[in-house]
Amino acid sequence: MTRKLRVGIVGAGPAGVYAADILTKSDAPEGFDGVAVDILDRDPTPFGLIRYGVAPDHPRIKEIIKALKRVMANPDIRFFGNVNFGADVKLEELQQFYDAVVFATGARRDRDLQMPGIDLEGSFGAADFVYWYDGHPDAPREWDFQPHAESIAVLGVGNVGLDVARILAKTADELLVTEIPDNVYEGLKNNAAKDVHVFARRGPAQVKFTPMELRELSHSPTIDVIVHPEGFEFDEGSMDAIRAAKSQKLVVDVLQNYLAKEPSGAPHRIHIHFCQNPVEVLGEDGKVVGLRTEITELDGTGNVRGTGEFKDWPVQAVYRAIGYYSDNLPGLPFDANAGVVPNDGGHVIDIDGSPIPGVYATGWIKRGPVGLIGHTKSDAAETIGMLVADAPTLAQAEQPEPAAFDRYLDGRGIEYTTWEGWEKLDAHELDLGANDTHARERKKVVARDEMVRISRS
Structure with a gap:
């Protein structure tokens, strides 16, 4: 049989x-x-x-x-x-x-980054932050937003880096219409960030953003996106990359539009820096007080080489978004x-x-x-x-x-839990959102035991 x-x-x-x-x-x-x-x-x-x-x-x-x-x-x-x-x-x-x-x-989880100072207080992995603001049951309920951290560095030029930069730059109230749970909203109200600096080791033709993610940075009325001209350069390898992929050309076009745009005076700013290779997180009394980068230059192939010239950036927190593991x-x-x-x-x-x-x-x-x-x-x-x-x-x-x-x-x-249990939890979260003061589509349940209880009820 x-x-x-x-x-x-x-x-x-x-x-x-x-x-x-x-x-x-x-x-x-x-x-x-x-x-x-x-x-x-x-x-x-x-x-x-x-x-x-x-x-x-x-x-x-x-x-x-x-x-x-x-x-x-x-x-x-x-x-x-x-x-x-x-x-x-x-x-x-x-x-x-x-x-x-x-x-x-x-x-x-976050891929490790071997860099002096990466373990200082105020240095975070992007995956940990993402799990926190997305309400994962195993994430801590609170996030350590330093009350003095008005300038923040984000290392990495992929979509996760953009997500982290955008969430850090937005106000808590802007996100209250989304599915974030109450603990995330309360935590975001403690975020003091005004300037979020995104650092790229190479040039604009080598970033891993998608065009839509990049365009969405400017959709918030509280954020100015500032692309800095230093390092905004192209070599033959860069031109080959642009010619080879329509999406890469679109990304460069969006970046050029940001480069040409005058800031509006919004209270929060996302800065994008090119040809800046982070080499050390600077600390004082065990806490992040800055980031040191080495200025790089394109070598003709789309890759870069170090120039031996360094720059220190006064930031109070660092988020590494260099990949998952x-x-x-x-x-x-x-x-x-x-x-x-x-x-x-x-x-x-x-x-x-x-x-x-x-x-x-x-x-x-x-x-x-x-x-x-x-x-x-x-x-x-x-x-x-x-x-x-x-x-x-x-x-x-x-x-x-x-x-x-x-x-x-x-x-x-x-x-x-089972699929039928997920349908119960799904309906419960949708109901929480519909009955919320802000009439959201969904409001997430965070605690594992509560999710299991609702699913198995």
């Missing part, structure tokens, strides 16, 4: 959901009557960085959740939230219930330099270079934190193509019936 291929996916962000969608839409592998997928996540909620990594004043990007919801409504896909891989369940235990396991755990997953090999699980494009590779049977990776844990959400679909398709091709030869699970995994979690006393 044939049965469905049983696949467990660890990680309920876009990478995991897209993988489940492709799996359940694939032709049934030889010897199986379709595919059934369980998605596990350590958060009580699905959607990963769409819920906890996208800035609250970017509702358009959060619209992706609508498409992910349609996928998750598939009866062949189940969700188990508040299940922590490595603590609540290990790989060898998952293999009892699933013919194959796909890891889609993404990248959730994946967690080392218990029981799996890990490439610490790249911050990924070693793989051949889908199969997880053991330390001897051979694929681990029935174990796969997709998303940022597979290729690193690069690319936009759309890239995750093609990435998942590659991994799932390998899995489906392997399916007839995979060692079959000892307990493939769906209820077996439920019994395992119940027996461990794990208070897991």
Whole structure:
């Protein structure tokens, strides 16, 4: 008697959901009557960085959740939230219930930056700040806004750096119409920032902003965007980059518009500096008091070289937004330099270079934190193509019936959440927003135990 291929996916962000969608839409592998997928996540909620990594004043990007919801409504896909891989369940235990396991755990923490002074009080990782203002249950409830920190440095010229700069420059009241929880609003009222300086090591043609994110900086009436002319230069490598990508040309066009625009006198300013390589966070009495940069120059290829000339910037806080880094997953090999699980494009590779049977990776844990959400679909398709091709030869699970995994979690006393539980929490948050004084679309619940209680009610 044939049965469905049983696949467990660890990680309920876009990478995991897209993988489940492709799996359940694939032709049934030889010897199986379709595919059934369980998605596990350590958060009580699905959607990963769409819920906890996208800035609250970017509702358009959060619209992706609508498409992910349609996928998750598939009866062949189940969700188990508040299940922590490595603590609540290990790989060898998952293999009892699933013919194959796909890891889609993404990248959730800040990449380390080796720089003198980076550990001073007032030096922060962007990921930690993002999790705080997005109301992640494991983030602290308060943020250490220094009352004297009127000038702040942001290191990194990707979209996360722009998000951090924009949130720091906006007033708390401007964000009160978004889904931010009460503790974030109260915290933002303590933010004294007036000038936020964004530093780029290279020139304007090498930044990683998207045009929309860059344009949105000027949408706040309380913010002036000031692009400084120093380092605003192009070499042949820069021109090649502009000619090769329409989006890069659009970014440069927006930057040139900001460069030519006179400041309006708004109370907050976002400054963008080019060809400034941060080399040291300056401190006094253990606290940030400045940032030292080395002035760089383009070398003809789009890269830069140091000039040996340094500049000190009086800032009272530093936020590094130089990239995310994946967690080392218990029981799996890990490439610490790249911050990924070693793989051949889908199969997880053991330390001897051979694929681990029935174990796969997709998303940022597979290729690193690069690319936009759309890239995750093609990435998942590659991994799932390998899995489906392997399916007839995979060692079959000892307990493939769906209820077996439920019994395992119940027996461990794990208070897991389900898709039906998410729908309850979703409705609760929408109701909180609708009944708020400011009539918001949603108001997030932050505490993990409260989310679990509402979901399991």
